[in-house]
Amino acid sequence: MRPLASRVVRYHERGGPEVLRIETVEVAPPGPGEVRVRFVAGGLNPVDAKIRSGRSRIVLPLPVDVGREFAGIVESVGHGVDGLAPGDAVFGSIPQGAFADWVLAPAGVVARVPEGVPLEVAAGLALAGQTAWDALASQGIAAGETIVVSAAAGGVGGILSQLAVRRGVRVIGTAGRDNHDWLRAHGVEPVLYGDGLRARLAAAGPDGITAVFDQAGAETIEAALALGVPPERINTISTDASAYGVRNVGRGAVHPPTLDALAALVASGDLVVPIAASFPLTEVREAFAFLEAGHLRGKVVVTADATDDAERPGPTR
Numbered sequence: 001m002r003p004l005a006s007r008v009v010r011y012h013e014r015g016g017p018e019v020l021r022i023e024t025v026e027v028a029p030p031g032p033g034e035v036r037v038r039f040v041a042g043g044l045n046p047v048d049a050k051i052r053s054g055r056s057r058i059v060l061p062l063p064v065d066v067g068r069e070f071a072g073i074v075e076s077v078g079h080g081v082d083g084l085a086p087g088d089a090v091f092g093s094i095p096q097g098a099f100a101d102w103v104l105a106p107a108g109v110v111a112r113v114p115e116g117v118p119l120e121v122a123a124g125l126a127l128a129g130q131t132a133w134d135a136l137a138s139q140g141i142a143a144g145e146t147i148v149v150s151a152a153a154g155g156v157g158g159i160l161s162q163l164a165v166r167r168g169v170r171v172i173g174t175a176g177r178d179n180h181d182w183l184r185a186h187g188v189e190p191v192l193y194g195d196g197l198r199a200r201l202a203a204a205g206p207d208g209i210t211a212v213f214d215q216a217g218a219e220t221i222e223a224a225l226a227l228g229v230p231p232e233r234i235n236t237i238s239t240d241a242s243a244y245g246v247r248n249v250g251r252g253a254v255h256p257p258t259l260d261a262l263a264a265l266v267a268s269g270d271l272v273v274p275i276a277a278s279f280p281l282t283e284v285r286e287a288f289a290f291l292e293a294g295h296l297r298g299k300v301v302v303t304a305d306a307t308d309d310a311e312r313p314g315p316t317r
């Protein structure tokens with residue numbers, strides 16, 4: 001196994017999407033417990049835009065290689081990797097550097113993509129899905145409860161809402177008008193966010209709201225507290241939970257059994273993760289600009305744009 005030349009999305013200074021560049025690096029062969037994956041598609045996440053623009057408490061040393069969620073084809077496996085082999089379609093999430101021709105990842109953060117699930121869809125499933133799964137699990141939600149999910153058509157909110165509906169939970173989801181029909185089609189009762197949210201939530205849940213999952217920020221949390229939802233039953237992943245005394249359960253470690261379960265739901269049609277927009281890797285700036293505009297349904301993805309492997313950077317020696 002040899003190092004492979006690989007394009008990678010990287011930035012050397014903080015700022016808007018314009019600071020993103022595509023550079024060439026060398027990707028080592030997989031070490032013990034690792035897999036090297038030929039990138040097919042990757043899912044964008046708002047946290048990377050926040051870190052890049054300096055709006056996050058997370059400060060990464062420059063330069064920063066971009067991209068967490070990916071899907072692709074295993075090219076080689078390191079010593080000690082069981083159950084994965086070259087040619088397997090996989091998806092997963094790493095802390096950074098996934099938007100590259102070749103992705104080196106611990107085998108413990110990837111899972112197989114089942115038959116019938118497009119790699120573009122799998123690409124946006126790992127981080128958003130694990131986050132939704134863990135947040136929902138943290139509240140022990142039972143059938144018959146009425147919950148509120150903010151940004152219910154977004155990457156995390158869209159998955160969380162559908163998982164809750166499948167459990168027999170009544171889900172009230174906040175979204176812009178353009179997403180209301182889509183939410184209804186997936187069993188979620190839409191409510192418009194913005195001024196008057198508290199009154200609309202009170203009207204939608206007259207018998208009480210038992211838990212709130214926030215993906216959008218202060219407005220939802222303040223409305224929930226005003227409606228008497230106990231702080232320990234409010235979870236936010238989008239703002240400082242301690243400022244409100246609410247909970248902040250987000251993504252734990254990416255856990256292959258959870259990824260398997262999520263992918264199986266997608267394969268069976270019980271979980272739908274729409275592609276809001278898809279861009280070739282060379283247009284990663286445009287992809288982030290689209291994400292950062294803030295109004296979308298599902299996931300924004302970037303895809304490998306080489307038309308065949310002959311055009312892809314290959315072995316370096």
Ligand SMILES: NC(=O)c1ccc[n+]([C@@H]2O[C@H](COP(=O)([O-])OP(=O)(O)OC[C@H]3O[C@@H](n4cnc5c(N)ncnc54)[C@H](OP(=O)(O)O)[C@@H]3O)[C@@H](O)[C@H]2O)c1
Pocket residue numbers: 045046047127128131150151152153154155156157174175176177178179193194215216237238239249250251252291294295296297298
């Ligand atoms: N802590 C963690 O583990 C973790 C993990 C993942 C994400 N996050 C954070 O969670 C948040 C959501 O992530 P995501 O990937 O789901 O984001 P996303 O997919 O980019 O969310 C987009 C959605 O937000 C909705 N939206 C925009 N403005 C809104 C408002 N004022 N009120 C309610 N909804 C609004 C949009 O709805 P319309 O299009 O209908 O307007 C759109 O569907 C981000 O802040 C992200 O950084 C945290």
